[in-house]
Amino acid sequence: MEQFKLRIIDLLKEDARRSPALIATMLGASEAEVAEAIKDLEDAHVIVKYATVVNWAKVDDEKVTALIEVQITPERGRGFDAIAERIYLYPEVKSVYLMSGAYDLLVEIEGKTLKEVASFVSNKLSPLDRVLSTKTNFILKKYKQDGITFEDHEDDRRMLISP
């Protein structure tokens, strides 16, 4: 991809609310050029969505996240895709990755309580035909997500004026 679009992606990844006008100034381009590039990226589904990163630990509502290692029997002709789709259609499922190594799918589940997540695994995920086994790992604390640290200890420690 051309440098210009990669730079736009970088700037939006840092802060998705940056306006085309601001990005244009920062890149030394015209606002129209930036707007057009962003539209191209959106149309091509390179930019899929502008989402918000939330530190749920600071929200009173309880939230439990688990990463579940799932072993699968792949389907003739369609491999893992069909079963992956079966799994990701559940709204409780936040992400699904096909993995190399000891298991096949890594499924991220979010629920209100531990019980809710456990019940999803035992009632919905495990009974699926092609699921051979599951191993549920609960997340205890999130330190960093998508390159963003939740508790930043590297705040600005510079002296306010220096030569």
Added chain:
Amino acid sequence: MKDDEFMMNQTEKQSPTNKSMSDYLAPLVREIPPSGIRKFFDLVSGSKDIISLGVGEPDFSTPWHVREACVYSLERGNTKYTPNAGLPELREAIGEYLYDSFHVPYEPSDEILVTVGGSEAIDLALRALIVPGDEILIPEPCYISYSPITKIGGGIPVGIETFAKDNFKLTPESLKASLTPKSKILILCYPSNPTGGIMTYEDWLPIAKIVEEHDLIVISDEIYAELTYEQKHVSFASLPGMKDRTILVSGFSKAFAMTGWRMGYACGHRDLISAMLKIHQYTVMCAPAMGQVAALEALKNGLEEKDHMVESYNQRRRLVVQGFREIGLTCHEPQGAFYAFPSIASTGLTSEEFAQRLLYEAKVAAVPGNVFGLGGEGFVRCSYATSVTQLIEAIERIGKFIQKL
């Protein structure tokens, strides 16, 4: 109690005779006024909720792999003196880097000296060269330490004013006009702190000619060499015939976000470097061992990360320059370092009045241009090495402040 007050109280109480303790000081040192930036620092320190554009260092932390290299090295017990001139492998790496990046070949064994920041290198160079009474030519506005260090060394600083209309370049005319039979050293700092001015190959050629004709030695402080935006930095030492006349000073602070490590170096003719090494070994012995390990890691594996930082400064440079122009301040295009140097002449205030009122009324700190010497009055130095959000907010505050004047 502040350090200064403490020192004064001690002076009065503990004087063993009727003399004030400061009477014991060398007149040369006593007469050097405290830096203007220090005065402003005290003002700013007492204020709250301010956005500071007064910081002369990167806002990035030192890249993690560099810090980690230092941690590992400490764990392995590398806590001893290094050779006076610095670790041989670091000097090798500096030599290679300078050749690859700026096309100046230096022999690591006797033409490169690792120092405690670029500042020590400048001090060593001046101390090694100055004979009392020598005139030291200093284009201004410039970094605040050249003139005081010159005086401490017994030299006479001769400022050469540079102007916004020339993008703060040193012109051959003004250099010539400042020459006398006593002129010995020319101190250059391009890319420039505080103006962001740079010198191109074409700008340098006539300067090099004058340097040759008048048999000057050049101390070229190229600490911001990596931070240029429209074109690559041209080292003064790379110009035809200039390498032997030039002491190239640089370091890791700005390019690799390593200010607190105090890692710098000087390169030059072996006769000059060995003289500087003599002073260095009797004063500091060697640069800190752990810093040298980190610096080596920065040169070996940090160049890509450096490029990212430079791109990020460039984006913010465009943002502040346009921002200042939109709120009605004249701002020449800075081509290097991470400072914008807008003119505040249109407000009718002096630099100090502007900076003080801006601090109190708009809660933005910028450094008044006059502290940087000749040609600085009427400007303020604004560092754009701070977050985009803060920069936008700062420009907005400055805009409102100007409107109310």
